[in-house]
Amino acid sequence: MLQNRLGKLAATALAGSMLMGAAACGGSEEPATTASPGAGTGSAAPAATGPKVGLAYDIGGRGDQSFNDAAAAGLDKAKTELGLADTKELEAGNGETEAAKEERLRLLAQGGFNPIIAVGFAYSGPVKKVATEFPDVKFAIVDDEAAQGPNISNLVFAEHEGSFLVGAAAALKSEKNHVAFVGGVRTPLIDKFQAGFTAGAKAVKADIKVDADYLSEPPDFSGFNDPAKGKTMAEGMLDGGADVIYHAAGGSGGGVFEAVKAANAKAIGVDSDQAKTAAPELQSVIMTSMIKKVDVAVFEFLKAAAAGSAKAGPTVYDLKAGGVDYSTTGGQVDDIKSKLDEYKQKIADGEITVPSKTS
Amino acid sequence: MEEAVISTSTPAVELEGITKRFPGVVANRDISMSVQQGHVHAIVGENGAGKSTLMKILYGMQRPDEGEIRVNGTAVGFRSPADAITAGIGMVHQHFMLADNLTVLENVILGSEPRRAGVAIDFGAARKRIRTISDTYGLGIDPDAMVEDLGVGARQRVEILKVLYRGARILILDEPTAVLVPQEVEELFGNLRELVREGLTIIFISHKLDEVLSVADAITVIRRGTTVASVDPKDVTARQLAELMVGTELPSPETRESTVTDVVALSVRDLSVHSADGRRLVDGVGFDIRKGEVLGIAGVEGNGQAELVEAIMGMRAADGEIRLGEEDISAWPTLRRREAGIGYIPEDRHRHGLLLEAPLWENRILGHQTRRPNVKGPWIDRTGAREDTRRIVTEYDVRTPGIDVDAAALSGGNQQKLIVGREMSGDPVFLIASHPTRGVDVGAQAAIWDHLRAARAAGLAVLLISADLDELIGLSDTLKVILRGRIVADVDPRDVTPERLGSAMTGAGGAA
């Protein structure tokens, strides 16, 4: 079966390369020509009913229990609900160049995949470049607004707004008037989480103490996947007096939860509803999670693309649009739900403007 | 073991018609010999005569093309050293194969660990057995000592013990004295006599004739790959034995008439070298060497000779004054001293004299990398260096197929001739010759002596350090004895015997 598929794909790739060669002989490389045969095969193939979708992950790929997985969930949902013909998921290698990311997108475009979703800001440059080469292919990039183009949709989130809500929840639940934030890697993106969290906590209690620290510094991205370090840092914060810890540290969050459980304190999850997805013995310590609905964004984009109505330019998934939210699984925040929803309303109404940067 | 049933008159090892060809060359040709049980049987021959090949055949490392090997009367065909070990043959290599950071016990059992219940290593049993062997043969080895703490002689005894531990009854020792100082040689010979007294057989490979004569019960001489004589040591002198080895009349190191001038080439005053822990390795040494003079330094090895040489070369920090001609060179780096005309034949040519894995012409450059014909400004002058290497190869009779072969491919004697030729190039005013003929065969030895004599006659000042007392006495115009870093005696080489010089070296009394 694999043999079959390989044969087919090899033939497709070969055809693509031959076409490219033909185009080259013609003197100019017309991207439109290379892109269209793929789309053509897609509609001509008898088994294919919907579009062929390509997904390019950053490091980690499907199975990272976080950001990439959320994108994968959106794809899976689209697969069942929209009946996609074929999907292809590629992931980045460690420390690779932009050229490699470009090539990944280009291979997908040449292979007839349309639309193509790039997950993560690292694809910003490559998406911009490849999108101009393949004007007939729809691209989407998650977490980036810099790559703009007539065929690029930017799926961005107001992480600071969601973080504001869990910051307020943390302040309301803290008995020692002391909360903390563990960031994975000190990037502008994670800074947004910290800024929102701090603002939310201070909105509840102006004098609350908010500790914040990061597990690693770029270009060292290990902070997103180092539970041991996360545990150590959380332990330090708990010893320092904090009793609610919010993490935005991807896979390192598991370590934070362990430390919190041992200290009998409270934790706040990130990206997905971690009270459901974390290890079962740790779920009880997660009082709420800041949900970033990458899956929704991916699904909606695919749906729009299938309908031919994908919108170019940024789509901001903010609190108002339901792109970010807090979770209530476990019932630990039921008592303060009304207060949180009040803040939520104020942000949606524009009454409160949440800062997206710490400084 | 089974040799109990074999009559003692059966030779331990018999070789008959052994021939081993390498492509284009016959390393061993029709070798026949017989080694009696309980004998120390010496095999002598020049470097490269084919001794080592023969031993590799006997130890199963190479297979003969023709001929038969019989061990205790039974014909054998070894495919590997493991077969030889099973047949009771063990080999002690010239260079030790011990792991420094393990104990004697661990080194000995490495590769043949006794197992308890098939899994755990039975250290207790091994320790007991090592003690028994050590006591039986008087080896004096503590199984729990770390190998890195042992001296050279003790390491060699560990190697012997290792072989005995594996059940060897016939021991092959390949040039065992090459790495030992005289006292250690005596100890080794004591051990060997102990071993044969206990019924073991020893095959002893050497080209040091004095040693062979003092320890062997029988001698087989090999020349150009074949056995030329089997003699009884009682019936031959060292000189006769040497002539058998070389096949011609022997040269002698004697210099005829004095060429000493009154111009001082090198002058050393109050030279001291300290070890890292503050001991004085060289202690207030002073001497003058004039043009055309050979100054010999006699001494038991390890009494400061090596440090003295390194201090003069600027390779080791030292106090005191060194003058080359009129100039005080004490503070000069090695390179400048060499450029000023100091030549250096090092004691250990592999460590200090050659780049073994580099071709001969690059070795010609070594130590002369700032001077013509090797360089032009910052550039290596390949043509010049190669041409001059060819000159050295011709003038100094370096036997090599070309100047592009690696130095490692040459025999020791030819390597040394290359070094001598190199150091004589560039008109040196002063030459340090440290054991210039060590490990060199008789033919090369004579050639090197000739070159030293010729250079001396041409006005070269030479500092000669050697363990070969005949060489020292024969070549030197002046002799000084060094003991524990100090010059303890001046000796006139014209009326001293090796025996008297030897006793002066050990501090037994002034010989002057």
Added chain:
Amino acid sequence: MKAAESSFADRLLGRVRLSGLLSLAAPVVAILFAALITSIVLLATGAPPLDTLVIMGEYGVQPRSIVLTLNSATTFYLAAIAVAIGFRMNLFNIGVDGQYRLAALISAAVGGAVVLPGPLHTVLVILVAMLVGAGWASIAALLKVKRGVSEVISTIMLNAIATALGSWLLNKERLAVEVAGSNNIGTKPIAESGRVPGLALIPGTEAKVFGLLFLAIAVGVGYHVLLNRTRFGFDLRATGQSETAAVASGVNVKKMIVIAMLLSGAAAGLIGMPQLLGASYSYSLDFPTGLGFTGIAIALLGRNHPVGIAFGALLWAFLDTSSSILQLHEIAPELVAIMQGTIVLSVIVAYELVHRYQVVAGQRRVSKELASGTPPQGEGASA
């Protein structure tokens, strides 16, 4: 025989030469062996080895892939040369990684801050990178010479420090500017005048080859000339082969350590240049990392020989490039890492085997040639 034999490390690092056809035999044997191992891995994971190789091969010869391969190889080549300079002298500059990252960051910042006419701008950026690389390497050199600290340890530490220093510098308050609308931050982009345009060397694609490909070639030629034709190179190789013999010959080993380390660091500074001046024009969070370690592998693969390294870099780059196509065919791209690893290991093993054969063969040859000329005085064969 001990003293006469080169150590395993000497052979590993190519300080011992193999001559003639033998030097070709080893890599061929190694690649065949690696192909065998890879096939086994492929079979074990359920993918057909031959098809996989065909896919990689077909993809690899497309014009665009060739450009990608050449561009990666340019960077890899510089990295391997930087490592090789140290290796030839027995210095293990593990710190090439930190040196190039720091050099790329600072030179990118300098290049972004100034505008100079044409080539001057480029030259300035490259010089700054070399100086920073050499400067960072000099710390390890001085520690070794003055305090006897092993350069392996110090450079590993310095890599970690370079990472921390880099992230401290790559901050809006210091060298970085935010990339608008993105979660990325980087240095200010280098103006047009400092960039090195790509070259349309390969017909059939619009993709361009890094202009600094020629810098890499020049560095390779310079490396060869320096090592083999100059006094300095001789001293360097002599020190690598036998430090004791070098000392006795008058080489100032400490001075050599410092110079070799500085050269290695300066070459390391160049590693980031093709990417910086030819593609990204700024040092940002996604600047390629880990090239120093790739350089170590390729230097081993190419046995520190300038041509060998070129082949190694091209092979490595080809494998890297073709890993993208594997994913499209549902074959784990990690396979490429396995291939790269096995090739390096196989090369080491193959060279060791060939070396052993060569030692014996060399001695036989000497004795044979002597035997045919003069009567066999017995040089060699038994030594």
